[in-house]
Amino acid sequence: MIPMRPNEVISIAIFLLVLLALYGFEIGVLLRAGVARFRRRPVRPLLTRKPVLVVHVLAALGIVCFLYARFIEPFRVEVNVMTVRTPKLTEASFRIVQISDLHCDRTPRNEEEMVRTVNALKPDVIVATGDYLNDRAGVPRLKDALRRLEAPLGKFAVTGNFEVYHWRDLDLIDGTGFELLDRRTRLVTKGEASIGIHGRGMVLPDDGGDGLPDLPSDRFNVLLYHTPDLIERVAGPQVDLYLCGHTHGGQVALPLYGALITFSKYGKKYESGVHQVGETMLYVNRGLGLEPRPAPQVRFFARPEIAVFDIVPDR
Numbered sequence: 001m002i003p004m005r006p007n008e009v010i011s012i013a014i015f016l017l018v019l020l021a022l023y024g025f026e027i028g029v030l031l032r033a034g035v036a037r038f039r040r041r042p043v044r045p046l047l048t049r050k051p052v053l054v055v056h057v058l059a060a061l062g063i064v065c066f067l068y069a070r071f072i073e074p075f076r077v078e079v080n081v082m083t084v085r086t087p088k089l090t091e092a093s094f095r096i097v098q099i100s101d102l103h104c105d106r107t108p109r110n111e112e113e114m115v116r117t118v119n120a121l122k123p124d125v126i127v128a129t130g131d132y133l134n135d136r137a138g139v140p141r142l143k144d145a146l147r148r149l150e151a152p153l154g155k156f157a158v159t160g161n162f163e164v165y166h167w168r169d170l171d172l173i174d175g176t177g178f179e180l181l182d183r184r185t186r187l188v189t190k191g192e193a194s195i196g197i198h199g200r201g202m203v204l205p206d207d208g209g210d211g212l213p214d215l216p217s218d219r220f221n222v223l224l225y226h227t228p229d230l231i232e233r234v235a236g237p238q239v240d241l242y243l244c245g246h247t248h249g250g251q252v253a254l255p256l257y258g259a260l261i262t263f264s265k266y267g268k269k270y271e272s273g274v275h276q277v278g279e280t281m282l283y284v285n286r287g288l289g290l291e292p293r294p295a296p297q298v299r300f301f302a303r304p305e306i307a308v309f310d311i312v313p314d315r
Contacts, residue, residue, distance in 0.1 A: 130160020
């Protein structure tokens with residue numbers, strides 16, 4: 001597993017200490033009230049003082065948030081559609097749909113929703129940016145879902161850190177119709193127009209290996225990589241759109257603060273969504289799945305997503 005950065009460890013520690021203090025206080029109050037009742041002493045003053053009422057409300061709100069994060073948000077797939085205008089196209093437009101971080105497990109999660117949603121979007125191209133599996137039992141479901149995705153101009157994939165660390169002995173893409181790209185470029189053509197799709201397999205330690213090939217700067221080029229960690233090395237006229245995942249948007253994000261952890265060398269700088277870095281548009285997809293246990297099986301303010309990019313001429 002990619003290690004957490006020191007500031008992420010601190011963030012998690014503070015978050016857990018706050019929860020421990022809140023629920024420790026709440027349990028303490030309830031225990032004191034129980035002892036008072038047992039001794040036939042007044043209970044109401046222990047439970048209704050203003051500071052105690054505030055703690056009651058916060059503790060109840062925390063339980064509601066946990067139930068939402070555990071049973072609702074992980075299944076609320078969001079579709080984000082973006083229009084990318086470019087002078088590198090003059091006539092044809094291309095629709096690219098990105099999926100990422102499926103983390104297929106023993107039990108189904110968002111695989112069927114993914115198939116229905118992606119096919120309804122009628123993409124020209126589908127790209128998948130790594131971390132496909134949590135458990136070997138999920139392989140048949142993963143392959144079946146990927147196989148049923150439809151894109152007339154091609155389906156392309158790259159590996160993530162889970163494929164490198166855990167599933168080197170499995171070919172998770174074989175038989176799905178996806179082409180695995182690793183330091184390779186494929187041209188996608190519509191009429192006389194074309195765009196390039198360049199994929200890089202996950203490299204650990206995540207130094208990105210050597211540089212990009214000589215991608216023509218007068219052609220619209222898409223880079224697929226699992227993490228955002230190459231962005232400041234490759235940003236420029238050769239890479240118009242950089243698509244990645246890995247961060248899950250933190251999987252747990254707090255209002256105003258955002259992601260607690262991202263497992264990216266840039267920390268929270270590119271935690272999710274759109275970032276313009278020089279001439280390159282970076283998109284960090286929050287993914288569709290969850291980190292495997294013992295990580296908490298929750299999402300909070302980091303909904304699973306499918307991203308859509310309509311690449312159109314800039315007229």
